[in-house]
Amino acid sequence: MSSDSFSGHLRSALFLCTLLFFLNPSSSSNSDQRQFLLKFKSTLANSNSLNTWNEETHICNFTGIVCNSDKAVTEINLSNQKLAGVLAFDSLCSLNSIQKISLGSNLLHGTISNHLSNCTSLEYLDLAENFFSGEVPDLSPLTQLKYLSLNLSGFSGRFPWKSLENLTGLRFLSLGDNPFDKTPFPLEILKLYNLSNLYLTNCTIEGQIPEAIGNLSLLESLQLSDNYLVGEIPVGVTKLTKLQMLELYNNELSGVFPTGLSNLVNLQQFDVSTNSLVGDLSELKNLTRLESLQLFENGFSGTIPQEFGEFKFLKQFSIYTNKFTGELPARIGSWAEFEFIDASENYLTGSIPPDMCKMGKMEKLLMIDNNFTGGLPENYASCESLVRLRVSNNSLSGQVPDGIWSLPNLGMIDLEMNQFEGQVAANVGQAKSLTQLFLANNGFSGELPVEISNVSSLVEIELNSNRFSGQIPANLGELQKLSNLYLQDNMFSGVIPESLSSCVSLNEINLGGNLLSGQIPASLGALVGLNSLNLSGNKLSGVIPASLTSLKLTLIDLSNNMLIGRVPQPLLLVAYNGSFAGNQGLCADRSKVLPECSPVSHKSGNVKVSVYCFIVGALVFLLSLVSYLLFVKMSKIDRKSPIDRGGSWNVKQFHVLKFSEDEILRSLKQENMIGKGGSGDVYKVVLGCGEQLAVKHMWKSEPESGSWRSSRSSAAILPKEKTQWREYEAEVAALSSLRHMNVVKLYCSISSEDSNLLVYEYMPNGSLWDQLHINKKIKMDWSVRYEIAMGAAKGLEYLHHGCERPMLHRDVKSSNILLDDEMKPKLADFGLAKIVQTGKVMDSTHIIAGTHGYIAPEYGYTYNVTEKSDIYSFGVVLMELVTGKKPVDPEFGEYKDIVFWVHNEMRTKEELISLVDTSISKDAKEEAVKMLSIAVHCTMKLPALRPSMRMVVKMLEEIEPNSFTDIVIEKVGETDVSLCKN
Structure with a gap:
């Protein structure tokens, strides 16, 4: 070959190499891909997990990035990385080879503009469990998509169902738990013949399930729960023979199971609970692969098929609130690692199946309200996995196996309303997880073992209506978490233990109908959270301790004892007519049902009474004299001022102010007091410019001896003062950073060595409680009530979702919703509020937070508090x-509240309008019923079934009264406004 020819070939080769270099995407587009990815990163507020995304690291080594052999990005896998910010979807779709984008379970928000047209190669898209807003963009360009997950992503409005027709390759479709506009079952779904998994739970679908659902023959999972579906389950479902999961719960389905449902032989999880289905279970007896069967809250009847006893894989079985009869199959739950059974509220008879804990995994045995007979099977005495045992209201009898009392994981023992006998075994002291012990209305006898005081986790004890005798254990005060103590209608004798005052969490005490003697312990006045005290029908003597007046009682019953002396006036305010009846030695000032007190009682020849009255009178005189001298001394500082204005005061300012602490202090006089609460006295302050403020005064520490408050027992005061200090710190921490028009404004805090002052905006119309139940001075038509509900909901939504650090209020109630001069609501009293710790469940401390009637039921068995407790x-x-009713009222029945009453009435009454306050106009009552339905969702027993506050606001917006013509636009933040600004 000549040199010229060789040179020509060499030049051609070099040209070809150069051309290939520039055509190779791995060399020409790497820089572009890097810039697209870095642009995506730049939009994120929290990208700590993306430290490898920089100019030095090769893009294929970026965290979460997968490349193909040509070094082109094909996958982005960043699920559950705590990424926050607005999603730059255009940057991701600019990656030409991208096939998978997985960004689920993050903190992404904002809208997604329609940049999907460039993502034509995308096969996998996961944006689930984020906080997006606005509508889902048009999905039709994603023709290659096989996997689409948008559940719980925050999208709302109209979903682009029509665009699904182009996505015929979809195998996995998950759109649930989003507040989309209500729509009939989208027929476009029925053309996605490749679907194996369809999740449309809780996305506002109404109407009937179409018969053509049977054409989706590859479906393995079909979930249409928590919607507005009606009618019967279509026969088409019986064609889905590959189904392993079928969930249709919480709809309005009716009728019987379709013939042929037995064809679903691969079914493992079947849930049709909370519907209106009827008929028997004969179609299910051949579904031998069932692992979870949930049929509760329907109208099913007949017997449980004996075949269920041979199901080799069954682990979960719930049939409560139906009409089943007959016996449970004896071998049910004995094959697999059975987890729970709930057969409550039926008409079942016979014995409790003995072998459901055979594999040692059973956690819940729930059989309330049936007709079971016999005893508790001995086998369960060794079931250490058991967490809840509830067999109340049956006809069970005999003695409880000793091992039951000491099971290590058992949190609830509920044996009420049976015919059990015998004693509570001493080994109950080893039950280290027990929180609730319910034995009422049985034949238990003997003494309550002192070892019960070792069960430090106990929250509720209900032993009423048995034959217990002997003394109440003296060391019961060691139960620091105890909230409710019901020992009434037994034969307990001896004195009330002084140690009860150490049970700092006590909310209710009922020791009525026993043989107790001695005096009422004055130390009970230290129980700052006590709401209800019933000591009636005993042999108690002596005077009623004045310390009880410091309690925030809603019920007191001391009737039918041997008490003497004057009834403290504050207790008369919370008493009913019979609270002090049957005590011949009691008197009261200005009482309609008790004799008037006098220095010498002529109605009684009892010398002790006369002597007592003399001593009390002398003490009153001496205390009055001391108080007068102190008053004269204090008046030199400031007439009728409850605090010493001297000394050093520290002011923490949270808004722009134009007033001084001295102007506040001068106004704290007795005549300006407008309220006394559990956490402090409240004063109305009118500034010189006419602006009004509310000031809460809280003592920081116990007053020194000789101060104007020293007449009160320090033993009773100290726990309360400590609580006030904690509440003061909590309120300042909570309110100082909040800016929302539905949260009361805290202008500043003013503190000294012994006092704390909180200065708020003044709310002239008081609280919602006052307007609903006390004053009723302002007519509250439906539009006013709706605005109050919506405003309060938006305030809570801000706390839960809008704050930089989400917050739990923990004491939501009508008395903590204040009303301004236009009846606009504002959340107040944040003394129990807690900041939610990132990534953790809030621990509520040992004291149950909240108020009787408003407290969520989970407080009874756990101290792990979430925002769902606020929602309840x-x-x-x-x-x-x-x-228009109070949360607790005698008309609801004993131990019942408004939640029980509403849930029960809504389930049984055809005319729900009868539940609505009669003062609400007829035209608005249907809208009121809709709000009542929202309230029912908020107060579901299981926290997981309650909506979020964001969802509650959305639901309330959907029932906005038609008469509203002007819409108030709520702002998350608000501008500081100076008071008395020149």
Whole structure:
């Protein structure tokens, strides 16, 4: 070959190499891909997990990035990385080879503009469990998509169902738990013949399930729960023979199971609970692969097929609130690692199946309200996995196996309303997880073992209506978490233990109908959280301790004892007519039912009474003299001022102010007091310019001996003062950073060595409680009630979702919703509020937070508090607004509250309008019933079934009264406004 020819070939080769270099995407587009990825990163507020995304690291080594052999990005896998910010979807779709984008379970927000047209190669898209807003963009460009997950992503409005017709390759479709506009079952779904998994739970679908659902023959999972579906389950479902999961719960389905449902032989999880289905279970007896069967809250009847006893894989079985009869199959739950059974509220008979804990995994045995007979099978005495045992209201008898009392994981023992006998075994002291012990209405006898005081986790003890005798254990005060103590209607004798005052969490005490003697312990006045005290029907003597007046009682019953002396006036305010009846030695000032007190009682020849009255009178005179001298001394500082204005005061300012602390202090006089609460006295302060403020005064520490408050027992005061200090710190921490038009404004805090002052905006119309139940001076038509509900909901939504650090209020109630001069609501009293710790469940401390009637049921068995507890309390407020009734009222029945009453009435009454407050106009009552339905959702027993506050606001917006013509636009933040600004 000549040199010229060789040179020509060499030049051609070099040209070809150069051309290939520039055509190779791995060399020409790497820099572009890097810039697209870095642009995506730049939009994120929290990208700590993306430290490898920089200019030095090769893009294929970026965290979460997968490349193909040509070094082109094909996958972005960043689920559950705590990424926050607005999603730059255009940057991701600019990656030409991208096939998978997985960003689920993050903190992404904002809208997604329609940049999907460049993502034509995308096969996998996961944006689930984020906080997006606005509508889902048009999905039709994603023709290659096989996997689409948008559940719980925050999207709302109209979903682009029509665009699904282009996504015929979809195998996995998950759109649930989003507040989309209500729509009939989207027929576009029925053309996605490749679907194996369809999740449309809780996305506002109404109407009937179409018969053509049977054409989706590859479906392995079909979930249409928590919607508005009606009618019968279509026969088409019986064609889905590959189904392993079928969930249709919480709809309005009716009728019987379709013939042929037995064809679903691969079914493992079947849930049709909370519907209106009827008929028997004969179609299910051949579904031998079932692992979880949930049929509760329907109208099913007949017997449980004996075949269920041979199901080799069954682990979960719930059939409560139906009409089943006959016996449970004896071998049910004995094959697999059975987890729970709930057969409550049926008409079942016979014995409790003995072998459901055979594999040692059973956690819940729930059989309330049936006709079971026999005893508790001995086998369960060794079931260490058992967490809840509830067999109340049956006809069970005999003695409880000793091992039951000491099971290590058992949190609840509920044996009420049976015919059990014998004693509570001493080994109950080893039950280290027990929180609730319910034995009422049985034949238990003997002494309550002192070892019960070792069960430090106990929250509730209900032993009423048995034959217990002997003394109440003296060391019961060691139960620091005890909230409710019901020992009434037994034969307990001896004195009331002084140690009860150490049970700092006690909310209710009922020791009525026993043989107790001695005096009422004055130390009970230290129980700052006590709401209800019943000591009636005993042999108690002596005077009623004045310390009880410091309690925030809603019920007191001391009737039918041998008490003497004057009834403290504050107790008369919370008493009913019979609270002090049957005590011949009691008198009271200005009482309609008790004799008037006098220095010498002529009605009684009892010398002790006369002597007592003399001593009391002398003490009153001496205390009055001391008080007068102190008053004269204090008046030199400031007439009728409860605090010493001297000394050093520290002011923490949270808004722009134009007043001084001295102007506040001068106004704290007795005549300006407008309220006394559990956490402090409240004063109305009018500034020189006419602006009004509310000031809460809280003592920081116990007053020194000789101060104007020293007449009160320090033993009774100290726990309360410590609580006030904690509440003061909590309120300042909570309110100082909040800026929302539905949260009361804290202008500043003023503190000294012994006092704390909180200065708020003044709310002239008081609280919602006052307007609903006390004053009733302002007519509250439906539009006013709706605005109050919506405003309070938006305030709570801000706390839960809008704050930089989400917050739990923990004491939501109508008395903590204040009303301004236009009846606009504002959340107040943040003394129990807690900041939610990132990534953790809030621990509520040993003291149950909240108020009787508003407290969520989970407080009874756990101290792990979430925002769902606030939502329960808010649901109670909604019930108050609609019905006009108080949370606790005798008309609901003993131990029942408004939640029980509303849930029960809504389930049984055809005319729900009868539940609405009669003062609400006829035209608005249907809208009120809709709000009541929202309240029912908020007060579901299981926290997981309650909506978020964001969802509650959305639901309330959907029932906005038609008469509203102007819409108030709520702002998350608000501008500081100076008081008395020149």
